[in-house]
Amino acid sequence: MAAGNLLKMEDISMDFPGVKALDKVHFELNSGEVHMLMGENGAGKSTLMKILCGVHKKSSGNIYYKGEAVEIENVHKAQEMGINIIYQELNLIPYLSVAENIFVGRIPKKGIGIDWKSMYEQTQKILDDMQLELNPRTPVRKLSVAQQQMVEVAKAVSRKVDLLIMDEPTSSLTDKEIDGLFFIIDRLKKRGVGIIYISHRLEELLEIGDRATVLRDGQYIETFPLKKDMNLDVLIKAMIGRDLTEQYPKMEIPVGEELLRVENITTDKVKNCSFSVRSGEIVGFAGLMGAGRTELMRALTGADPRQSGDIYLRGKKIVIKTFQDAVKNKIGFLTEDRKGQGLVLVLDVKQNITLAALRKIIDKGVLSLKKEKAAARKMVDAIRIKTPGLSQKTVNLSGGNQQKVVLAKWLYAGCDVIIFDEPTRGIDVGAKVEIYKLMIEQARNGSAVIMVSSELPEVIGMSDRVVVMSNGVITGELSRADAAQDKIMKLAMGGNYR
Amino acid sequence: MKTNINQERDFKASEYFVVVGLIVLCIFLTIISKGVFLSGTNVTNVLLQTTINSIVAIGMTVVILTGGIDLSVGSIVGLTGIFSGMLFQKMGFADTLLNAILCIVGGICIGLACGCINGLLISKAKLPAFIATLGTMSIARGFALAITGGRPITSVPFLTKFIGNGQIGFIKMPIIIMIVAYAIAWWMLRHTRLGRNIYATGGNIESARLSGINVNKTLLATYTISGFTAALSGIIYIGRMATAQTTAGEGYEMDAIAAVVIGGASMTGGQGRILGTLIGALFITVIKNGLSLLNVNTHIQQIVTGLVIVFAVMSDTLRKQNN
Numbered sequence: 001m002a003a004g005n006l007l008k009m010e011d012i013s014m015d016f017p018g019v020k021a022l023d024k025v026h027f028e029l030n031s032g033e034v035h036m037l038m039g040e041n042g043a044g045k046s047t048l049m050k051i052l053c054g055v056h057k058k059s060s061g062n063i064y065y066k067g068e069a070v071e072i073e074n075v076h077k078a079q080e081m082g083i084n085i086i087y088q089e090l091n092l093i094p095y096l097s098v099a100e101n102i103f104v105g106r107i108p109k110k111g112i113g114i115d116w117k118s119m120y121e122q123t124q125k126i127l128d129d130m131q132l133e134l135n136p137r138t139p140v141r142k143l144s145v146a147q148q149q150m151v152e153v154a155k156a157v158s159r160k161v162d163l164l165i166m167d168e169p170t171s172s173l174t175d176k177e178i179d180g181l182f183f184i185i186d187r188l189k190k191r192g193v194g195i196i197y198i199s200h201r202l203e204e205l206l207e208i209g210d211r212a213t214v215l216r217d218g219q220y221i222e223t224f225p226l227k228k229d230m231n232l233d234v235l236i237k238a239m240i241g242r243d244l245t246e247q248y249p250k251m252e253i254p255v256g257e258e259l260l261r262v263e264n265i266t267t268d269k270v271k272n273c274s275f276s277v278r279s280g281e282i283v284g285f286a287g288l289m290g291a292g293r294t295e296l297m298r299a300l301t302g303a304d305p306r307q308s309g310d311i312y313l314r315g316k317k318i319v320i321k322t323f324q325d326a327v328k329n330k331i332g333f334l335t336e337d338r339k340g341q342g343l344v345l346v347l348d349v350k351q352n353i354t355l356a357a358l359r360k361i362i363d364k365g366v367l368s369l370k371k372e373k374a375a376a377r378k379m380v381d382a383i384r385i386k387t388p389g390l391s392q393k394t395v396n397l398s399g400g401n402q403q404k405v406v407l408a409k410w411l412y413a414g415c416d417v418i419i420f421d422e423p424t425r426g427i428d429v430g431a432k433v434e435i436y437k438l439m440i441e442q443a444r445n446g447s448a449v450i451m452v453s454s455e456l457p458e459v460i461g462m463s464d465r466v467v468v469m470s471n472g473v474i475t476g477e478l479s480r481a482d483a484a485q486d487k488i489m490k491l492a493m494g495g496n497y498r
Numbered sequence: 499m500k501t502n503i504n505q506e507r508d509f510k511a512s513e514y515f516v517v518v519g520l521i522v523l524c525i526f527l528t529i530i531s532k533g534v535f536l537s538g539t540n541v542t543n544v545l546l547q548t549t550i551n552s553i554v555a556i557g558m559t560v561v562i563l564t565g566g567i568d569l570s571v572g573s574i575v576g577l578t579g580i581f582s583g584m585l586f587q588k589m590g591f592a593d594t595l596l597n598a599i600l601c602i603v604g605g606i607c608i609g610l611a612c613g614c615i616n617g618l619l620i621s622k623a624k625l626p627a628f629i630a631t632l633g634t635m636s637i638a639r640g641f642a643l644a645i646t647g648g649r650p651i652t653s654v655p656f657l658t659k660f661i662g663n664g665q666i667g668f669i670k671m672p673i674i675i676m677i678v679a680y681a682i683a684w685w686m687l688r689h690t691r692l693g694r695n696i697y698a699t700g701g702n703i704e705s706a707r708l709s710g711i712n713v714n715k716t717l718l719a720t721y722t723i724s725g726f727t728a729a730l731s732g733i734i735y736i737g738r739m740a741t742a743q744t745t746a747g748e749g750y751e752m753d754a755i756a757a758v759v760i761g762g763a764s765m766t767g768g769q770g771r772i773l774g775t776l777i778g779a780l781f782i783t784v785i786k787n788g789l790s791l792l793n794v795n796t797h798i799q800q801i802v803t804g805l806v807i808v809f810a811v812m813s814d815t816l817r818k819q820n821n
Binding site (some may be wrong): 303 | 688689
């Protein structure tokens with residue numbers, strides 16, 4: 001089929017309450033083209049695709065599909081038009097067979113029953129066509145992740161498909177499996193299907209992409225034609241090139257001796273991760289979503305089990321099996337989900353502050369409410385928590401103050417290794433600076449601070465050292481002087497492009 | 499600070515809500531029964547009738563505070579009584595002090611064991627509380643039936659009778675036990691680490707775990723407490739009846755849940771007070787008692803009780819939403 005314009009999205013804007021997720025974004029796709037959609041976390045890629053498949057309704061803008069102006073009101077409409085999406089998370093039903101999964105929602109019928117014969121035959125034809133060696137009768141749960149991924153593709157192409165969106169389809173595949181996927185993409189291309197491909201992996205870009213469009217902070221930046229020997233630096237610049245408008249109250253603090261060292265931590269999500277943090281130091285952990293940073297922190301604190309790995313505190317090996325062991329060893333962990341995993345929202349400010357160190361307010365076996373009040377008052381004053389009172393339920397506090405309550409909990413427990421996971425997510429700018437100041441205060445008091453953050457400017461602005469992760473492994477470590485956005489980005493994308 | 503004061507006041511107002519309801523109900527019943535309701539015998543009667551449910555409800559409160567449920571308490575009441583009675587039978591009904599103590603302690607131990615099993619099933623085997631206790635509910639009742647062949651044991655030790663029917667001064671023993679049990683529960687929930695861990699675990703189990711709280715141990719302790727309070731009620735029950743019956747305690751789990759819920763605790767956990775439960779238990783008895791005084795037939799009593807539960811919780815929920 002000749003390459004013709006399949007899709008044109010013009011001036012697409014999308015407002016979520018309080019946030020402009022997309023601001024006049026353009027996007028074009030030709031038939032038989034693989035168009036890469038690039039951008040950092042939160043750039044608006046997923047939102048744009050969800051508009052295209054009828055999951056979200058755009059606030060304004062025009063969509064032209066096969067030359068006609070269209071409104072995509074719902075998912076059903078999108079499917080009728082031949083627009084299909086394969087999400088990053090698989091959407092298969094584990095106990096049903098390959099055939100049933102492919103035909104789910106439109107299972108062929110004979111009378112009032114299912115026409116099994118026809119369903120299996122049709123499935124076999126689709127699988128043959130894709131050169132997949134799968135039995136249509138196998139339950140999906142017995143397949144490998146890669147095979148399941150292929151079933152997703154089969155499901156998508158078995159429908160009427162003219163436009164296929166793939167959201168990070170290779171994130172869970174091995175190299176060999178990726179080759180198989182690319183083979184199928186190639187066949188689809190030849191059939192004239194337009195493919196929008198979202199990926200964080202630069203090495204894939206040139207291999208299958210025809211063009212790449214970069215979004216940043218909800219805005220359209222540029223569209224690049226891709227050539228086999230091009231330099232990817234321009235693309236990276238386009239993805240990260242925002243101004244550092246936020247203020248980081250970074251201070252030089254003399255770095256002391258090593259407080260925490262972890263060696264070869266391995267779980268099902270991270271592989272052989274080793275790093276160390278010194279007293280007075282802030283170490284930033286950068287990486288893309290799913291790089292394994294949170295998983296590493298959860299494994300080292302005992303929040304999740306780990307397969308192997310040793311942890312040393314002040315040079316001495318310590319045993320951390322459950323999270324209680326981390327608390328005993330004075331390691332505090334401000335989780336990324338402060339409402340779901342940090343605070344007990346129905347308890348009040350003082351009860352949350354003392355939660356990790358109840359033993360400190362117990363007097364001869366009796367929990368002293370007087371001591372609790374005094375302790376909480378001291379913490380509230382020390383880190384400037386704005387609350388109407390100590391008996392205020394934490395559900396009523398602002399995000400910044402909730403985060404401070406969680407910090408107060410760990411400080412009251414006497415923690416001197418403090419892990420902040422996305423400490424400023426969902427917090428307004430003023431409160432962010434407050435959190436930064438508190439992090440620095442902790443470092444100045446001799447604590448070792450670890451900060452996991454998806455905001456590159458934050459990582460660069462606050463860290464003495466930046467550790468970068470990609471796909472569950474640590475791909476590099478940069479000193480403060482060395483930590484430039486493009487260097488971090490390269491490491492975060494696997495670090496191994498040319 | 500101004501908001502804070504208002505907050506606290508609102509909180510207390512919500513606490514008094516059920517109390518006010520109870521007082522209004524009592525005044526109404528006193529007037530309509532021409533004073534009979536407030537007579538000494540009737541008041542003692544109401545309190546006595548409340549004891550068994552209200553003591554079972556202590557354990558239920560603690561369980562519901564952790565966000566769980568214990569459906570097995572009624573069966574534990576029955577099994578405790580039967581087991582205690584069986585022990586007495588095996589002793590040839592020799593009514594010595596030592597035998598009496600052994601019978602009581604043995605019964606209580608059975609209750610503790612049942613609660614402990616619930617706790618292990620829920621914390622270690624990760625069964626949903628509803629399913630785990632539904633299972634033990636059936637198992638415990640089955641044991642009570644199996645070991646007696648369904649026949650009642652018609653004699654209990656003197657000490658058990660004293661616990662169920664005796665009195666110190668002018669106060670009946672079960673009422674004393676109830677008051678003491680509530681005092682201990684109140685103190686435990688407010689002034690011990692276990693109490694705080696229970697609230698935290700029910701409020702958000704993941705946050706509690708990631709604050710270094712041993713949530714499994716907390717759950718285990720919680721269900722064991724529930725087993726204990728059910729067993730205590732079981733002993734009081736056979737003491738009052740002077741007979742151990744296999745059917746004792748049937749449906750008590752529902753009365754206990756009703757008391758907890760009327761008392762203002764949240765079924766999702768983390769919120770609620772033990773004194774609220776006591777009021778809730780009294781509320782239920784007063785309604786039943788009042789309807790009896792008014793000669794309402796017992797079948798209708800059930801309907802009214804159900805309506806009151808729904809209405810009490812509904813008005814509480816609506817009021818909270820309006821806040």
